[in-house]
Amino acid sequence: MTTTLRNLKNQLLILIVLLLSTTIQAQNIPFNCDYSAYLFQYNDVYAIDLASGNSYLAASDITTGNINAAAYNPADGFVWGYLSSPSKTIVRIGKNFQTTTFTIPELSTGNKYVGDINTNGIYYFKSGGTTYYKVDLNPSSNTYTQYLATETLSQNINIHDWAFNAVDGNLYAVEKSTNILYRINPTTSIVETIGVVPILAGLNYTYGAVYFDADGRFYVSANQTGTIYVIQNVQDLTATSIMDSNLFAFGPSSASNDGARCPTAPVLQEICDNGIDDDGDGLIDCEDPSCSGFGTCAVIAPPTTANDGGLESNGRLSEAINKRNFKRAKNSYKFNQKTAKRVTRDTSNTANKTMFTGFQLQDFIPLTVINEDYAIDSTPQDLLNITNATEVYSVDYMENDASIASILALKTENGVYEHTKYICDRLLGAELISVSTIDINNQAFIKSIIKNADGSFEYVLSLSAKVENNDSNFAIESHWNLDLYEQNVTFYNFQIWSDSIDDLYILAQGVLNLLNTEKPLSTYNLSPPPTVFVRKGQYNNGALDLQIINTNSTQNVTFDSGYRVTETSEFNYASSNINLNENYITDITVPTGHLFDVGFRIGDGINTPDDLFMSDGPWGVDDSQSSTTVNNYIIEANTNTFSNEDFPIERNVILNATTSTYFAAYRALTPRFKAVDLTNFNNLTLSAKGTGNLEITLVKQSITNWEEQHKTTIALTDNFQEFVLNFSDFSSSLNAPLNANDIVTIVFTMASEDGTVTSKEMQLQDVRFSNQDTLSVNSFETETNTNAFAAYPNPMLSRTNLNFTINNNETVQLTIYNQLGAIVYQKNINAKTGKNQIEISKQNLSSGLYICRLTSKQTHYNPLKLLVK
Incomplete structure (x- = not known):
């Protein structure tokens, strides 16, 4: 018996030693300068790909207190931060998010939310005011984890994070409200004013997470919108320099934001005019937000009018919607923004309101908050006859006689309104560039960025309000999936889209403030965005061609669909699995057979799934x-x-x-x-x-x-x-x-x-x-026929050669159209006398039929039909 007890004790001792060794080993796994940026929100950690802005939850609840002043330590490869509790405590975080805490008695009490670590492992951190602290985090130093000094900045600056630039060894930060870029010398504590960051001028955000890359690019993230901005080569800037700044990506928002990243890790950059996806995010040239305003890339493009919006994202009312659209087409209806009624805040509304103690949809539409020139009434009244809306009102915000934003408001009495732009538009030529969060009134709403078929960009948000507590309060719901909304209740639905993420933020905040004025907002029920989503897709010859974005390295997703073969047939249902192999981008063809419409959901069964709906021309x-x-x-x-x-x-x-x-x-x-x-x-x-x-x-x-x-x-x-x-x-x-x-x-x-x-x-x-004319597409005609224009191979798999002859040297233009008549490729070619050849690659062209036109001043070329497999 004694021997048995002794053996049991020895086994337990060995087990304890093994567990302790495992724990110590786990805690000692460094990040070692990986390419990700890490965003700390309270005590959760998100991994962000700066090139795309996509993020995923890497770990949650890793400490008992909230983490701020987060920083990557080049001296040991770990991430460190300051804990809100217990007081005077810093924390070391390993790659597997195991943590070790250290108490620094010399520190003052209270939170510290600004921090970074230099190449020698010295931790610089502070809260408000001019006082900052130094702690040694170099494991080879005799003063490791010990307090070094308290210093004073030469001036007080209102900042919420700073970062070391490995190129010059200085700290950099951007101030809230003023949007001024500062350089801080860590040796002298002198603060140098460089100037207002042009891309941030006029904004009023908190910049709670900032990062550097190996080339001295400074990345600044706005807490409220999640927008990531970039400032080029800050080490070379002076107070008289022209500052090169731009959008870079759209990441997640947060009420509490702090960032850490290895400053010597590179960040892939998109080259905006070479036709290549340089940074691996699936966006080429002007499609990439980082190319906004570069060369021929537009800064903004007018969004669509609310008068065209509001069609439901399902097949239930397709016949009624079809009749509505036919009536518009037969009557050649076209909404004219220039002659539409202008909207003002009519003072008589207040008097009317007090007479019947009610409210109207108009009462929740903010005006003049985005400095529009004027607003117009764009209400699509015909939605009342074909949707579940009982009231509808919409406004377009105009600048230079073009729409810059819209709000579509609808009252529904039997559940939420059943249309959202992101559900339908992706299978009708649009692309979902990004989906993440935007923080309004300390609540994380879902924002999506849609590239329309005409090339314009829209920033989109939707929310719905319902009354509760005996009609004394409004409660807010906002979900990606419509089935998450409460059923059989009255909702006031708001769909907001804009050509600017900043205007989207202001308009959504304005709607919430007006709702709160009418009935105080009591609760929010919001869902996170999907981690796996379809960027774009199309139905083609009995199959769905989809491009799937996988932000959190998911292995498999389920594809659940309901579809109809024709407009008058019953719904069929199918389910299958899609293997993404943990790839960020997957182009896949899902066989469906010939169909009229299809609604489907993809998801991993854990995170928010993605929903889409597509209908053919009816x-x-x-x-x-x-x-x-x-x-x-x-x-x-x-x-x-x-x-x-x-x-x-x-x-x-x-x-x-x-x-x-x-x-x-x-x-x-x-x-x-x-x-x-x-x-x-x-x-x-x-x-x-x-x-x-x-x-x-x-x-x-x-x-x-x-x-x-x-x-x-x-x-x-x-x-x-x-x-x-x-x-x-x-x-x-x-x-x-x-x-x-x-x-x-x-x-x-x-x-x-x-x-x-x-x-x-x-x-x-x-x-x-x-077309009765036949055109050989199997080979290049070598005869002296000067208007021969052919492609080989055709169909094109990955690339093809376009061949033509010309009598004299000339610059000709090649234009490729999709079946909707939209230009998908255009290039000028310096053609030489005789035979010429243009090589084109598939790149981001979806499978389908395309029309190639060759424009010449001296020769007429018949259009060429190119089939892309």
């Missing part, structure tokens, strides 16, 4: 005449495969109706009824049968009078016939030939010729825009 029925009754309406999937040379109008239609006037089937070319340039085609081809004459109208966006649209008529029989309708067959009362550069909709109309009630039917199959 078919619809115009049965608006009182005498018209639809007897049979069926939409069927195509059975034939379209040629890669065609612009397909997917799905077939059977429509039978009784009328004494007319009825029609119509098909939008895009989900949003946007115009498409079809000038690369010369005919509309379809198979059809039915009873009597069928009038076909190609609706141009630029023609405002329906009677002036271009039409043609074909005679249907009981048997299917193929019709090839050249554009020249379409005539207009304008007596002008059809220019198919802005076709929005195709309308197929059948009428009662004599005004009596009659039944008619149309059956339409394999509708497509085509």
Whole structure:
């Protein structure tokens, strides 16, 4: 028995020694100058990729007190910080986020939130005022972890973090409110004023996390918005220098922010004019925020008007939405911002309000807070008939007669409003550049940055308010996923977008302040942003082509989808797994089969999942005449495969109706009824049968009078016939030939010729825009034909060569368009007499059909269709 006890004690002793050794070893794992920046928020740690701004939670609750004055120590490779409690305590943090604390008795009580460590391991930290402290954190020093001195700065500066520049050994900081860059000499304590940082001029943020890279670039993060700014070569600046500063990335916001990073680690930089993703964030040249304002890269672009917004992100009301858009297209409706009613804070509203002791949506719209020239009423009243909104009001904020921001406000009585811009837009040509947080009233809301199909950028935020506590308070909810909102309650929904993240912050804060004025805000229920999200995607030939951004090295995500094959079919459901292999960017094709619309969710089952919805251009029925009754309406999937040379109008239609006037089937070319340039085609081809004459109208966006649209008529029989309708067959009362550069909709109309009630039917199959001209795309023609323009290989997998001949030396322009008519590539080429070749690579081109145009002053080249696999 004694032997057994002795053996048990020895085993326990060995186990304890092993555990202690493991703990000590774990605590002694340094970061060793890795490339990440570390952001400390209270006692949580986020790892940030400065190049992209993307972040993920690396560790939570690593200490009992909050960590501030965080700094990387070049002398030992660890990160150190100052603890809020216990007082006078600093903490060492290892790469696995194990911590060791040290008490420094000589320090004053109270928090210290500004700190960094020089190359010799001396920790410089402070709170407000001019006093700062030095502690030795060099493990080879005799005074390791001991207090060294208390020093006094030459002047008081209102800063919240500073950082050592390894290039010159000085400390640098940016002051709140004044936005002045300071240089602090750690030997003399002299503070040198360098000047206002141009990119920060006029802002009023707290800069609680700052970093350096190996080349002396100074990165400054704003607590409230999470925006990361960069100042180039600060070691070379003087008070008379021209300071080079710019946006760099969009990271997470925080009410408590402090940063640490190895100052000799490089940060990848995007070169803004070489067509390459230099920093590995998936954004090329002007797409990258760090290229804002560089060369031809725009600083801002007007966002869309709220009058175009507000379509729900689901398939439940697709038919009603389709009718709304058709009505707009048929009437050539276009919202005119220049003639719209201007909005002012009408003093009579206050009097009316006191009379009925209520409030209106208008009461929660801030005005003049972003120094707009004026605001206009852009309310899309037609949303009331097709969505779950019972009230709607929107404002566009105008500057130089262009929209710079919008707020769309909607009241719903049966749950949250069902549309958010980020759910729909990514599968309709837009890209989700970034998703992170923005801190408003010490609450972390989700902000997203969307690049629209036209190249403009929008900063987007949504929130909803509901009444609680017997109508005495407003409670705020804001989630990425709509199913997280409380069900069956009345919400006041606000969707805010702007061309500036700073204006987004101000407008959202203004909405919250006005809500709080009406009813004090009692609670916030907010969700974090997704860590894995789809940046962009498109439906193409029975599959979804997706680009997935994986910010926290997730291995696998689940793909759950609900879809319909046609507009009139039932929903089907499917689930599968996607292997991301922990890669930051994954381009993947998800087979779906042919479909009309799809909603899907991807997620790892732990963090916030990402939701998306996509609809193809819809078919619809115009049965608006009182005498018209639809007897049979069926939409069927195509059975034939379209040629890669065609612009397909997917799905077939059977429509039978009784009328004494007319009825029609119509098909939008895009989900949003946007115009498409079809000038690369010369005919509309379809198979059809039915009873009597069928009038076909190609609706141009630029023609405002329906009677002036271009039409043609074909005679249907009981048997299917193929019709090839050249554009020249379409005539207009304008007596002008059809220019198919802005076709929005195709309308197929059948009428009662004599005004009596009659039944008619149309059956339409394999509708497509085509081109009778054939163009060899398999090889380069070597004959002396000077207008030969060909690509090889075609289809293009990773790269192709465009070949052409020219008679004389000339600068020609190559332009490549996508199927929506948007320019995706443009380049000038100095062509030489004879054969020429242009090599292009796939880069960020999605799979699909593209049109290549070669513009020359001396030679006409036929457009070339290029298929990208």
